[in-house]
Amino acid sequence: MIGYLARRILGAAFVLLALSAIVYALFYLAPSDPAILTCGKGCTPERLADVRAAMGLDDPVLTQYLHFLQGLFTGRDYPAGPDVRHCPAPCLGYSFETDQPVTALLLDRLPVSFSLAIGAEILSLAAGIGAGVLSGLRRFRVLDRIVNGLILAGYAVPVFLVGLLLLLLFCVHLQWLPFPSYVKFTVDPLLWAQNLLLPWISLAVIQTAAYARLTRAGLQDALAEDHIRTARAYGIPERRILWRRALRGAMLPLVTLTAVDLAQIMTAAVLTETMFGLPGVGQLLVGAVNQIDLPVVVGVTLLTGLLIVVANAAADLLYAAVDPRVQLR
């Protein structure tokens, strides 16, 4: 177990390092000169030279990358004209556009994206498992049909389409909800939930269908197993068999998926955040892309990469933890 753990974490670390190298290389070797982009319109040659020096662009790429890695652990200073901009420990770069360290920008936006992702995940788990159990028991044929339709639709309807239609229906046409604007959880939990309701629903649509399908398939497999038959022969009530035994087996694949999906939702939320005007990491990225603020773009890309790698590793470990049949090698 410990050997596996060590190897899995090492593997994840390798993937992260490779990812950071590729992202860094791509963005700083790209045909667009980051200095010219950062310098903006009306850039004088002197100012361009300053920017190049400030960003360390005159060094060889490898040196730049090593400085970048070093900055992650020790922080670094950026000379900006007469004064120095300090970027503290997990330094992902410095956004000259907004005059802030990228890490600070990200930390500022992360709570919004997390709120969005966690709420959507909980909503889709609840709805997906509920629909999956009901249709897995085959008591309601209509529900079976509806779930089937939803699964197909889940593949066919992009998140932003659902979001658009929800906005149109509830905010413009019926006017039951105000146009979403983010309210901090700590300020007013009720307003927080009210404003996030539509984004949650639009993000949850796809995942719900997938969870319903998995739950149904898992439940049908689990109900066909020997230990269920034995339990039935012992006269254990059907309800108890379902909740205590069959569902437990059916939930296994969901546990691992949840970790991966949380990370996926965080990246899919780029669209949702932009559409609903929520100030999350995704909106930060779109803003940075429009401003051509490269350090922020690199930072967001690396952060989402980190989330996905960690989620994948966590999923593997969780799977081993909940299912005693899994052998770790």
Added chain:
Amino acid sequence: MTTAPPAPPVPSRALAALRRDRGFVTGAVIAGLMVLVALTAPLLAALAGQDYTTYHDTLLDSARGGVPIGGFGGISGEHWLGVEPGTGRDLFARLVYGAQVSVGVAVAATFLEVLLGVTVGVAAGLGGRWLDSGLSRVIDLVLSVPVLVMAISLLAIVPQDWPRPVLLAAVIAVLGWGGTARLSRGETLSLRTRDYVAAAQVAGAPWWRVARREILPGLTAPILTYAALLLPTNMVVEAGLSFLGVGVRPPTPSWGQMLSTATTWFRADPFYVFLPALMLFLALLAFVLVANGLRRALDPRQRELTR
């Protein structure tokens, strides 16, 4: 002793099953129409006597902020589906040209992904231990890239004068071939244990002949079913990128971009959002139905998506 009649070869059996599959046929017809619309967009626009760039200010109600005059977004004999609010550009022309971008980029990206994924996957599956573990690492890496985020970032840094649709397809493909590669590698590993593959290898066939003659035919069905689902996924990515404004450049229309414009006209002209949304939904549903049918017919183990 009676001999059983020879079993029909698998492809024709699959074809017969597909022809009986109502969902597949419906999907295939709509998907075929979408492709046709995409291919004949200039012709269709010419038929309507419109193009997608001309502004028609006279059709807009400037008192109400540029909303089209007349009901349902200004539908008339001239403009079959009305005009765009704010600019008055012909919506029919923009929608059919939008099909060109959506369908074209999705098909091209899927084709590239399959090409890249199968090549790497088969090489990993047939190659020695070192090649396999090296390529597997690369596949892991590709699979852990956040596709949408990375695509947005990449499209932002490439020079803006490069041809956008080609770039979109390339970026989607470069970020999305991991799944195909993993699938092909797994299938190749299982296929190479078969006797006929071993026989070919013992007979001294070079690796490329083994790959082409013995492995690739066995890969066709799983890759086809997988790629069929990749296509709508890629279409969603393209629409999303265009929605965020990093897709095709105006004035080239795309459904995603039109949806994004529609958000600013929500209150004034709610009708505008429905046409691109409907087109996108129809196209996606059609391709998903095709994928579902293919899976049912070609993959007896997994059956269909909905089971």
